[in-house]
Amino acid sequence: MFRRNKRSEAQDESALDDDMLVVVDRSVNPYLVLFHEPAGYRAEQVRGLRNRLVAMNPDGEPKTLVVTSAVRGEGKTVSALNLAMAFAELERQRVVLVDADLRRPSCERYLNLNSQAGLTDVLLGRESVDRLLRPAGYRNLMLLGAGTRVDNPAEVLGSSRLDQLLQRLKERFQYVVIDTPPVLPSTDAGVLSAAADGTLLVVRLEKSLKKQSRDAVRTLHDMGGNVLGTLVTEVRGQDPESDSRLAYGALAEDEEV
Numbered sequence: 001m002f003r004r005n006k007r008s009e010a011q012d013e014s015a016l017d018d019d020m021l022v023v024v025d026r027s028v029n030p031y032l033v034l035f036h037e038p039a040g041y042r043a044e045q046v047r048g049l050r051n052r053l054v055a056m057n058p059d060g061e062p063k064t065l066v067v068t069s070a071v072r073g074e075g076k077t078v079s080a081l082n083l084a085m086a087f088a089e090l091e092r093q094r095v096v097l098v099d100a101d102l103r104r105p106s107c108e109r110y111l112n113l114n115s116q117a118g119l120t121d122v123l124l125g126r127e128s129v130d131r132l133l134r135p136a137g138y139r140n141l142m143l144l145g146a147g148t149r150v151d152n153p154a155e156v157l158g159s160s161r162l163d164q165l166l167q168r169l170k171e172r173f174q175y176v177v178i179d180t181p182p183v184l185p186s187t188d189a190g191v192l193s194a195a196a197d198g199t200l201l202v203v204r205l206e207k208s209l210k211k212q213s214r215d216a217v218r219t220l221h222d223m224g225g226n227v228l229g230t231l232v233t234e235v236r237g238q239d240p241e242s243d244s245r246l247a248y249g250a251l252a253e254d255e256e257v
């Protein structure tokens, strides 16, 4: 028989039911804070963004959301995953993450999953999306991976099947979060942004160049995207985890208010 360890506060926060054995997979990307540190300040920041997006959608209609940025390495994939996980925490919300970075797909790797057929296979008409959706390994979050590698990603994304696919996903899910390639090097992100209901631009503090982020917003607007706002990552300075003013857990017995 297995004996359960004493549960930590963090595990209590994320537990679905009392008897669930919580296994944290260390190979999952460490910056997926909703997964690794669900009770931490950073996870709470992501929930704040999620709540603002929910508030922008008072009728609770299904929505497609693109997460993008000007150039590579700014934290798009990690942000898209964290946001999708935060949506999946909400009760009764069906959420799917779509890896639409056909050039450098990474959602499966960050989740420590093997790559399988996915988006490209649907867009090329080889498979139906319903057969390819799979659990992402976090609550009820589902994943549509990038799929079989293609050497003409722009053409594949330009397919008229893209709109049909997003419509189909909106019939099944409340929130469809879409990870994309960067805006400036190719037209893929612009095409996806135009097809989605809203777009979030990731800016990596101190690393992203203001001009590039501005150019990316202009490009997205020009292509018909609806840019809802920016998502700032890697805020430096004092580590928020060590700033007691930013913690708001239950009071310890000897702690003053």
Ligand SMILES: Nc1ncnc2c1ncn2[C@@H]1O[C@H](COP(=O)(O)OP(=O)(O)O)[C@@H](O)[C@H]1O
Binding pocket: 029, 031, 069, 071, 072, 073, 074, 075, 076, 077, 078, 079, 106, 233, 234
């Ligand atoms: N908040 C963060 N702080 C430091 N490194 C991060 C952070 N978020 C992501 N990373 C790392 O930065 C790299 C790029 O992140 P990724 O999300 O893949 O960017 P993009 O999708 O924009 O190319 C990855 O190695 C990732 O692990």
Ligand SMILES: [Mg+2]
Binding pocket: 076, 077, 078, 101, 106, 179, 180
């Ligand atoms: Mg990425």
